[in-house]
Amino acid sequence: MRNFIFIISSVLFLACKSDNEKTKPSLNDITESVYASVSVGPEESYFPYTTMPGVIEKIAVEEGDTVTKGQVLFKVTTSLVDNRIIDAQLDLAQTKANLNGEESLLKNIQLDIQTQKQKLQLDSINFRRQENLWKQNIGSALDFDKAKITYKTSQNTLKSLQEKYAQTSVNLRNSYQKAANRVSSERTSLKEYTVKSEISGRVYNLFKEVGELINQQEPFAEIGSVSTFKIKMDIDEIDITKINVGDIVAISLDAYPKQVFEAKITKIFPKKDEATQTFKVESHFVENPPKLYNGLSGEANIIISKRKGVLTIPTDYLLPGNKVMTEDGEKEVVPGLKNMEFVEIISGIDSTTTLIKQKK
Numbered sequence: 001m002r003n004f005i006f007i008i009s010s011v012l013f014l015a016c017k018s019d020n021e022k023t024k025p026s027l028n029d030i031t032e033s034v035y036a037s038v039s040v041g042p043e044e045s046y047f048p049y050t051t052m053p054g055v056i057e058k059i060a061v062e063e064g065d066t067v068t069k070g071q072v073l074f075k076v077t078t079s080l081v082d083n084r085i086i087d088a089q090l091d092l093a094q095t096k097a098n099l100n101g102e103e104s105l106l107k108n109i110q111l112d113i114q115t116q117k118q119k120l121q122l123d124s125i126n127f128r129r130q131e132n133l134w135k136q137n138i139g140s141a142l143d144f145d146k147a148k149i150t151y152k153t154s155q156n157t158l159k160s161l162q163e164k165y166a167q168t169s170v171n172l173r174n175s176y177q178k179a180a181n182r183v184s185s186e187r188t189s190l191k192e193y194t195v196k197s198e199i200s201g202r203v204y205n206l207f208k209e210v211g212e213l214i215n216q217q218e219p220f221a222e223i224g225s226v227s228t229f230k231i232k233m234d235i236d237e238i239d240i241t242k243i244n245v246g247d248i249v250a251i252s253l254d255a256y257p258k259q260v261f262e263a264k265i266t267k268i269f270p271k272k273d274e275a276t277q278t279f280k281v282e283s284h285f286v287e288n289p290p291k292l293y294n295g296l297s298g299e300a301n302i303i304i305s306k307r308k309g310v311l312t313i314p315t316d317y318l319l320p321g322n323k324v325m326t327e328d329g330e331k332e333v334v335p336g337l338k339n340m341e342f343v344e345i346i347s348g349i350d351s352t353t354t355l356i357k358q359k360k
Contacts, residue, residue, distance in 0.1 A: 065203045069198065233281045
């Protein structure tokens with residue numbers, strides 16, 4: 001009975017063992033790469049903002065439009081500025097009338113000056129006459145003094161009017177210039193309510209609609225390059241030290257499921273994104289796919305090392321602790337390059353070793 005049990009157990013053991021897949025190391029070319037998720041975006045992106053908060057009155061573009069630098073994108077309601085401009089224009093008209101109008105202060109002072117000049121002439125004649133009489137001992141000293149005082153007063157009055165004219169002229173011209181500057185300033189501020197594009201490109205997204213409020217912290221749209229794109233990749237911090245600018249990247253895009261595109265790394269951002277715990281890396285296609293759109297996504301394998309004709313085993317034959325199962329039991333190996341398919345074996349086994357795949 002015991003022999004029968006032993007025979008059955010042995011048969012079961014051999015059957016189980018024979019069920020395990022076997023292989024031998026083989027010579028293969030192996031490539032080690034770093035995986036990354038990718039998204040495609042325009043080479044240059046620009047987000048226009050308003051400098052003046054308010055309600056969007058007009059939007060001059062649509063998503064998908066191409067725009068040129070300086071083209072109007074949208075306008076914010078300007079009713080308050082319009083009212084300030086009207087007030088400034090009224091002030092300008094008033095100061096201009098004060099300066100040049102028929103009833104201007106300067107014209108009134110000019111009339112006073114002309115009248116005073118005529119009075120001064122009469123007072124001068126009277127003073128000279130009284131002076132001549134006094135020299136001839138004719139008339140009284142009182143009459144002479146009164147004529148002299150009247151003459152001097154007329155001189156001072158004329159001088160005062162002339163100074164008043166000069167000062168008033170300066171004041172009125174300054175007031176006029178200030179009013180003109182205010183009109184110009186209000187018109188300039190009016191331009192700030194009209195937002196124009198700072199680059200030529202395509203409108204990829206509009207974030208606002210007519211009638212919505214917008215402030216200085218809210219972008220109105222996304223505008224970017226039309227024909228030049230970059231590939232944005234997120235690299236785990238464990239792998240970031242393995243890659244370099246210039247490394248070749250194999251890109252697989254969801255939009256082109258059966259194609260692989262070649263790219264090269266052009267920029268590695270030095271600071272880790274704390275939110276994702278990854279580093280930002282940019283690359284560019286060596287040759288662009290037929291069509292590219294902002295936001296296309298896919299996967300990337302950054303080639304960091306290649307070896308030709310090396311001894312490899314399938315990746316799933318490598319056990320924890322860098323060991324493999326052979327017909328003679330577990331053996332420790334020294335692995336080299338590794339990818340999803342193969343592992344390079346530097347030492348520990350050779351091409352004649354039969355490996356047994358362990359079931360998981």
